[in-house]
Amino acid sequence: MSDKILIKSGLILDPATNTEQRSDIRIAGGEIVERGSELNANAEEQVIDADGSWISCGFIDIHTHLRDLGQKDKEDIHTGTKAAAAGGFTTVVSMANTDPVIDNGMTFSMYLQKIAERAVIEVLPVAAVTKGLAGQELTNMVELSEMGAIAFSDDGKPIQNMTVLRRALEYARLTGKLIISHAEDLDLSEGGSMHECALSTELGLQGITYASETVAVARELEIVRLTQAPYHFTHISCASSLDLIRRAKVEGLPVTVDVTPHHLALTAEEVAEYNTNAKMNPPLRSGRDRSELINAIKDGTITAIGTDHAPHTKLEKSRPFVEAPFGITGLETAFSVVYEALVVQNYISILELIKLLTIGPARILDLPVPSLHMGSPANLCIIDPRIQWTYESAKGQSKSTNSPWDHKKLHGKVTCTIYKGQIVYRSEPISV
Amino acid sequence: MSEHSALVASMSSHARELQKLSGPGVDSWKNRRHLLDTKDLSTDELQTLVRAATICKEMMHSGEGPQPLLTSRTIANLFYENSTRTRSSFELAAKRLGATVINLDIASSSVAKGETIVDTGRTLAAMAVDAFVQRHNCSGSAMQIARELGDRVHIINAGDGWNGHPTQALLDYFTMLEVRGSVKGAKIAIVGDITHSRVARSNMWLLTKMGADVHIAGPPTLVPPELSSLGVTVHNKLEPAIEGASFIIVLRLQLERQKQGLIPSIGEYRRVYRMDHARLKLAAEGAKVMHPGPMNRDLEITHALADDAEKSLVLTQVGNGVAVRMAVLYLLLAR
Numbered sequence: 001m002s003d004k005i006l007i008k009s010g011l012i013l014d015p016a017t018n019t020e021q022r023s024d025i026r027i028a029g030g031e032i033v034e035r036g037s038e039l040n041a042n043a044e045e046q047v048i049d050a051d052g053s054w055i056s057c058g059f060i061d062i063h064t065h066l067r068d069l070g071q072k073d074k075e076d077i078h079t080g081t082k083a084a085a086a087g088g089f090t091t092v093v094s095m096a097n098t099d100p101v102i103d104n105g106m107t108f109s110m111y112l113q114k115i116a117e118r119a120v121i122e123v124l125p126v127a128a129v130t131k132g133l134a135g136q137e138l139t140n141m142v143e144l145s146e147m148g149a150i151a152f153s154d155d156g157k158p159i160q161n162m163t164v165l166r167r168a169l170e171y172a173r174l175t176g177k178l179i180i181s182h183a184e185d186l187d188l189s190e191g192g193s194m195h196e197c198a199l200s201t202e203l204g205l206q207g208i209t210y211a212s213e214t215v216a217v218a219r220e221l222e223i224v225r226l227t228q229a230p231y232h233f234t235h236i237s238c239a240s241s242l243d244l245i246r247r248a249k250v251e252g253l254p255v256t257v258d259v260t261p262h263h264l265a266l267t268a269e270e271v272a273e274y275n276t277n278a279k280m281n282p283p284l285r286s287g288r289d290r291s292e293l294i295n296a297i298k299d300g301t302i303t304a305i306g307t308d309h310a311p312h313t314k315l316e317k318s319r320p321f322v323e324a325p326f327g328i329t330g331l332e333t334a335f336s337v338v339y340e341a342l343v344v345q346n347y348i349s350i351l352e353l354i355k356l357l358t359i360g361p362a363r364i365l366d367l368p369v370p371s372l373h374m375g376s377p378a379n380l381c382i383i384d385p386r387i388q389w390t391y392e393s394a395k396g397q398s399k400s401t402n403s404p405w406d407h408k409k410l411h412g413k414v415t416c417t418i419y420k421g422q423i424v425y426r427s428e429p430i431s432v
Numbered sequence: 433m434s435e436h437s438a439l440v441a442s443m444s445s446h447a448r449e450l451q452k453l454s455g456p457g458v459d460s461w462k463n464r465r466h467l468l469d470t471k472d473l474s475t476d477e478l479q480t481l482v483r484a485a486t487i488c489k490e491m492m493h494s495g496e497g498p499q500p501l502l503t504s505r506t507i508a509n510l511f512y513e514n515s516t517r518t519r520s521s522f523e524l525a526a527k528r529l530g531a532t533v534i535n536l537d538i539a540s541s542s543v544a545k546g547e548t549i550v551d552t553g554r555t556l557a558a559m560a561v562d563a564f565v566q567r568h569n570c571s572g573s574a575m576q577i578a579r580e581l582g583d584r585v586h587i588i589n590a591g592d593g594w595n596g597h598p599t600q601a602l603l604d605y606f607t608m609l610e611v612r613g614s615v616k617g618a619k620i621a622i623v624g625d626i627t628h629s630r631v632a633r634s635n636m637w638l639l640t641k642m643g644a645d646v647h648i649a650g651p652p653t654l655v656p657p658e659l660s661s662l663g664v665t666v667h668n669k670l671e672p673a674i675e676g677a678s679f680i681i682v683l684r685l686q687l688e689r690q691k692q693g694l695i696p697s698i699g700e701y702r703r704v705y706r707m708d709h710a711r712l713k714l715a716a717e718g719a720k721v722m723h724p725g726p727m728n729r730d731l732e733i734t735h736a737l738a739d740d741a742e743k744s745l746v747l748t749q750v751g752n753g754v755a756v757r758m759a760v761l762y763l764l765l766a767r
């Protein structure tokens with residue numbers, strides 16, 4: 001494949017400068033080498049017509065479960081990163097709750113090896129905070145950090161003991177790395193399978209009270225106050241949690257927040273017919289929670305969108321609702337879902353949305369701020385806002401199909417993703 | 433005589449009466465494939481069900497043998513959770529209508545091997561079984577199996593988790609109508625562990641639809657959130673719920689609720705919620721006590737009250753259970 005590409009006539013969205021500019025982009029050697037209008041194609045260049053499309057820096061997903069290792073039936077690093085590329089992502093942060101858990105140097109280096117072999121985009125792996133995600137003994141955080149862990153998280157099995165969390169945040173001073181929290185009080189949520197509300201009562205399902213998240217946020221914020229260590233709350237779902245975090249940020253605590261596309265777009269009503277593809281943790285919440293999440297994006301409390309892409313097999317998701325595992329896929333639909341929920345619905349501008357998918361997560365993770373200037377790595381995606389398409393998960397890139405948007409009509413589509421100057425995704429031409 | 437007329441000639445007058453039922457409710461039943469819950473039953477369908485169950489009850493008490501009404505039908509009792517009572521009731525009902533019945537207690541066997549309910553269902557459907565009577569400990573399992581296999585088999589929900597137990601609610605309703613011709617405007621109390629009760633949910637849907645004034649009482653730890661959104665009045669203590677009530681449905685208390693920390697002790701539960709003769713005096717003149725069984729005697733209801741033929745409908749409910757299930761099977765499965 002040629003590594004020389006000319007993208008013609010796209011509208012370049014640059015949230016760093018808050019500008020939209022029509023420009024051609026010339027790519028060679030993995031970098032952006034020229035920008036300008038009316039650039040002429042060289043003989044060896046592949047030309048992509050982006051007239052009417054937008055061009056953005058490649059998206060960064062701060063929360064992905066790529067599985068692999070002992071869970072290749074759900075997803076592997078190759079299919080997971082291909083799904084990410086199809087969603088416009090050129091960087092994903094992969095969680096550590098793999099099988100085995102990424103909690104030691106050996107497993108970490110094995111995972112790095114798999115990434116090197118299988119990933120089509122950049123994968124930044126997270127390592128566990130505690131051994132076996134058991135919430136008791138800290139992992140060798142310095143070793144793991146030096147090996148390349150982007151951050152530390154016990155996502156999937158959150159730390160309940162606040163002394164352990166305190167030690168983790170104190171010890172994190174040695175690494176300077178972020179700790180990512182899945183905030184949940186496991187006693188309060190025990191046995192629950194959907195948001196606690198009138199519908200859970202009606203369906204005869206045990207609910208998960210909003211308080212299971214908010215109680216955890218409250219106590220974890222006190223540990224952040226105590227240690228002053230940088231701390232990131234992922235997939236926050238409740239209005240009451242946002243109130244606490246908003247106050248903490250005003251106070252100057254070093255906390256950040258991301259939200260998932262599904263919590264922005266859907267509510268608990270989605271469960272109504274025991275739809276296991278609407279079962280995830282934290283669960284879809286009330287309409288009020290959903291609008292408060294959008295408000296928190298508008299006021300800057302939330303600065304990133306993370307998919308929490310969590311593939312599970314058809315067999316697992318065909319179990320009765322109570323027994324089916326938590327989690328949905330999300331990489332391939334993320335942009336279209338949030339574009340519809342936030343931009344088409346007029347809550348924020350397209351530039352603000354792009355920021356949540358690029359600069360926002362980069363700042364949280366202390367990554368270089370992505371840009372499309374000359375000399376920048378050619379990590380970008382092309383988006384056609386005119387396309388209306390129907391997501392068919394079976395034809396997607398992920399091995400799993402557990403998406404609430406399967407067979408659903410979506411608005412706006414990533415049509416091409418380029419990572420280090422290589423085309424890693426190109427959609428079939430779809431008539432507009 | 434043709435085979436068909438021979439069959440008709442061998443039928444009892446009750447069986448022929450069942451076949452002659454007509455009206456909009458009968459048509460709706462004919463178009464209906466499943467009985468998943470009482471929630472989606474129309475009032476026409478409920479009226480028809482009551483008429484059919486009345487005839488079935490007469491059939492049961494006439495001493496006549498099985499009637500050839502569902503002879504070409506095979507019904508599988510799929511019980512993923514043990515319930516000898518409900519299963520026997522469905523089995524008797526099916527046999528009285530001449531259907532072939534197979535019983536599968538799969539609580540331990542195939543599920544332990546990792547087979548899903550859809551796998552099990554698919555296997556049976558392949559053997560040309562016409563209907564599943566399914567009991568499963570997960571809410572929504574009846575709807576799920578209907579979604580996956582509903583074009584091939586009829587699904588009758590015999591209890592799914594905490595969600596629904598429609599034939600129990602139907603038999604409760606039928607039993608109430610025998611006592612007073614309508615539940616419209618009647619105060620009906622449902623008492624006990626509401627959160628974990630499929631009987632309570634199916635009864636709430638049905639009774640509120642038929643215009644009853646439904647009142648709920650149970651330990652606040654065993655009443656689910658926002659319950660009043662289902663159109664019922666929720667009380668903490670027993671007395672305001674049963675005051676002036678015509679019927680009191682007492683639910684079974686699972687002893688494990690105490691171990692789960694949902695109630696402090698059995699003694700405390702008894703003190704606040706056990707139905708006895710003294711408390712029944714608060715209810716309306718001639719009020720009746722009901723229980724879906726099996727009872728924890730002297731826990732949720734006193735021995736004396738449970739056995740008081742004047743005031744307790746418990747045994748009537750059991751008998752009516754067979755008649756109502758006959759009616760359901762007939763209306764869903766007769767061609």
Ligand SMILES: [Zn+2]
Pocket residue numbers: 155156182235281282
């Ligand atoms: Zn999580």
